[in-house]
Amino acid sequence: MRKISSVIMACAMCLSMAVVGTVAPQVAVQAEETAAVELKEAPKETPTLDKDFGYEWYLIQYPEYTANSENTKSWMEKITSIKVNDAEPYTKVDNKFLMKEDTFRANVSMVNITIGNKEFTKDTNKVVISAEGYKDLVLEVGKDYKTVAIHTKHTGGTATCTKKAVCEFCGEEYGEYASHNYGDKYESDGTYHWKKCQNEGCDATTEKEAHKGGEATTTKRAVCEVCGAEYGGLKQEDPKPADKTTEDKKDDTKPAEKPDKKTVKAKKVIVNKKCIVLKKGKKVKLKAKLKPANATEKVTFKSSNKKVAKVTKKGVVKAVKKGKCKITVKTASGKKAVVKVTVK
Ligand SMILES: [Zn+2]
Ligand SMILES: [Zn+2]
Ligand SMILES: [Zn+2]
Known part of the structure; x- marks a missing residue:
């Protein structure tokens, strides 16, 4: 440096x-x-191209007396190689008469360059002249080698978002990058959303933007209206009403459970009568007691013959017709007492 x-x-x-x-x-x-x-610019004057008199060599000719002649001569002195259609470059020789087909000679005093006899076979042939400290000069030469233009307008190639178009004629990158292909899909984290370029090998992303919109509830987080991602926290509610509802539920279930759990089983059933005599159509109520006294079991009454005497759930016996039967008083756990009934 x-x-x-x-x-x-x-x-x-x-x-x-x-x-x-x-x-x-x-x-x-x-x-x-x-x-x-x-790098300096190569001469901007367009040279002419011709065959060198009766020889096989091509001659790149610049006007001898112009304001730019000195600059052109300086450039010519620095020429290191010349290529036609990307073929092996011509190499520099000093003596024109010892030239071979793959050599060139820059004649500074005559402001011309003699190059070897490679043919110009394409419709538009590419001649690239490289000189030390200068940009390459690229010439477009017609098949007749008489139509010469300086290549300034790059053409062809396709730009992508990571690479500019490459000129099909000179191989130089030119123009602008293609725009990124961000698509519709968002990427997101807890706070931001962004898009990533879908093109292979491209890491470009859009700027991160904070999620917005949507409304959080006590059970669901807010949904971003742009990218659809959930973000933020749940909505905080006054905790008291929530506690009440759960307590209410408990209260609903507890009463049903309590009796079962707290039932005190009876060890014995005692009925106030052991045998009763009734006239047809009469009633009498049996009273059942449980021991121990704190026993909470329910008792059932059952007649052995409902055609003789019926009994209600509460122990009321009704004489139906003449005969004998038994009323059984029974607890859920199986303790029982029997009352004999005679209907007259
Ligand atoms: Zn080009
Ligand atoms: Zn891209
Ligand atoms: Zn979002």
Whole structure:
């Protein structure tokens, strides 16, 4: 870098001497990309192309006396290689008459370049002239080798979001990147949503934006109206009403459970009568007691013959017709007493 910056201070001639042989063309191109060294423009005048008199060689000819002649000559002195249609480059020779088909000679005093006899076979042929410290000069040469234009308009190739289009003629990248393909799908985290480029090999994302909209309830978080992701916390409610409802539920279930659990079984059933005599159509009520006294079992009454005497759930016996039967007084756990009934 130090060498290059000092070179920039120096005069053009010194520059040419200093740069030749110290900086390879590829290094110079890289330097251009980092803007450390600015490559000079190749001559902007369009040369003519012809065959060199009766010889096989082609001649790239610049006008001899123009305001740009000196610049053109400086450039010609720095030419390192010439390529036609990407073929092996011509190499520089000093003596025109010892030229071979794959060599060139820059005749600075005549402002022309003699190149070997490779044919121009395509409709539009590419001639690339590289010179030390200069941008490549790219010429479009017709099949007749007489139609010559400087290639300035890049064409073809397809730009993507990660790579610019590559000119089909000169191989240089040009134009702008294609726009990213963000699609409809959002990516999200707990706070933000964003989109990611769908194109392969592209990591581009849109700017992160905070989730918005939607409403949290006590059981469901808010749903972002843009990306559909849940975010934030649940809605906080006054805790008292919630507690009451759960207590109410408990109260509903407890009473049903209590009697079962707290039933005290009887060890014995005692009925106030052991045998009764009734006239047809008469009633009498049996009273059943349980022991121990705190026993809470219910008792049932059952007649052995309902045609003789019936008994209600509460122990009321009704004489139906003449005969004998038994009323059994029984607890759920199986303790029982028997009352003999005679109907007269
Ligand atoms: Zn191009
Ligand atoms: Zn992309
Ligand atoms: Zn969102």
